[in-house]
Amino acid sequence: MLTVTTARPQTGAAPAPALPKPGPQWFGSVMGTSILATLLQLHHDRLPGATYAARTLLLVGWVVCLGLSIGFARRCLTTPGTLASTLRDPKVLVTWGMVSMGVLSAGSATATVLPAWVPRLTDLSWRVDEVTWVLGTLLGVGTAIGFLLVLLRRDIGEPAMTWGLAVVSPMVSATVGAGIAHRLGDPWRTGLVLASSLxxxxxxxxxxxxFAVAYHHHWRVRPLTPVMAPSAWIPLGIVGQSTAAAQVLVTAATPELTRGAATALRGIVNAYGLVLLVVGAGLVAWAVWQTLRGFAARMPFTPGWWAMTFPVGTLSLGAYQLAAGTGSGALSLLGVVVCVGLVGTWSLCAGATARALLRSSRAPAGSAR
Structure with missing residues (x-):
């Protein structure tokens, strides 16, 4: 969700910045595409055509994921120092969290969509989910640790919403890991529940x-520049994802708990989700306002636009899981409504990406990360 750097607010029409080459900064597209595939499959009974759209997006998500991975690997092989440069620059380092979340969400989408599409491949889809969980979790934890070390050792400038990209990934690991644990037997289930809880x-x-530091900075010190307006959506990822993770973790842990403990824990996570629902509503309103300001200022396209997809998807997923935990029909409907909204933001970002790539292919070669 982080993009190429532009130094000043955009107050009018401005030339589009050079697009980054294939690499971590583009993995927000994998995240947004994969979570939309998952949600469409979950809501297929209430959204006409959702089943076929989910299958299409699953394929698109994997094509983009593999294409970006191959493209970045080729860059690393042909241009010495490419990998190191993404690790040295804190603004790019945080985007490795998106690679982690992209891998995790692609695996989760596979385990959700493929069994309903081709039942005989159910076991294969689960193996894919497990492998991508291991890879994504290792990468996500490594990114979080690496960023924290940089944060402690260096002055990396003013706080930014994009800093959160480096630490949100383990929450996605918690959700996906708990889902995997739910279908495993002992002793793997217990270990995976504990790892996911951590x-x-x-x-x-x-x-x-x-995010508290970032919100304080942008509310009290320096407002978001229009070009960075989409980053206002990033914190919503922790709101929706943690709501979903709490529900799935309790479900996975229930076989190990007494009936009373399971009931009490479900009550706690339901209350947690409802509190976040109220808090999240205010944060959504602010993110919408910032995005409208950005569009009014004619912010140029960057891969950061994809920040308007995955966090929205986690809100839908959180509402879906909270509805299952509380039995609330209103929350279930909310999950569907937010999913429809995600269809809109995904379409916007996909169309803008296609136009930007086409424009870039016709323009003289320029500088990009």
Whole structure:
């Protein structure tokens, strides 16, 4: 969700910045596409055509994921220092969190969509989900640790919403890991529930601190520039994802708990989700306002526009899981409505990406990260 750097607010029509070459900065597109595929499959009974759209998006998500991975690997092989440069620059380092979340969400989408599409491939889809969970979790935890070390050792400038990209990924690991644990037997289930719970706690604590600092900075010190307006959506990822993760974790842990403990824990996570629903409504309103300001200022396209997709998807997923935990029809409907909204933002970002890439292919070669 981080993009190429533009130094000043855009107050009128401005030339589009050079697009980054294939690499971590583009993985927001994988995240947004994969979570939309998952949600369309989950809501297929209430959205006409959702089943076929989910299958199409699953394929698109994997094509984009593999294409970006191959393109970046080729850059690393042909241009020495490419990988190191993404690790040295904090603004690009945080985007490795998007690679982690892209891999995790692609695996989760596979385990959700493929069994309903080709039932005989159910076991294969689960193996894919498990492998991508291991890879995505290792990468996500490594990115979080690396960014924290940089944050402690260096002055990396003013706080930004994009800092959260480096620490949100373990929350996605918590959700996906709990889902995997739910279908595993002992002893793997218990170990995976514990690992996922640890990811939940780490991501929640780090996310709250980092986003609190970023909100304070943008509300009290320096407003978001129009070009960075889409980053206002990033914190919503921790709101929706943690709501979903809490529900799935309790479901996965229930076989290990007494009836009373399971009931009490479900009550706690339901209350947690409802509180975040109220908090999230205010943050959504602010993100919408910032985005409208950005469009009014004619912000140029960057890969950061994809920040308007995955966080929205996590809100839909959170509402879906909270509805299952509470039995609320209103929350279930909310999940569907937000999913429809995600269809709109995904379409906007996909169309803008296609236009920008076409324009870039026709323009003289320029500088890009």
């Amino acid at each position: 990811c939940f706690v780490v991501a929640l604590l780090l996310g709250v601190v980092i």
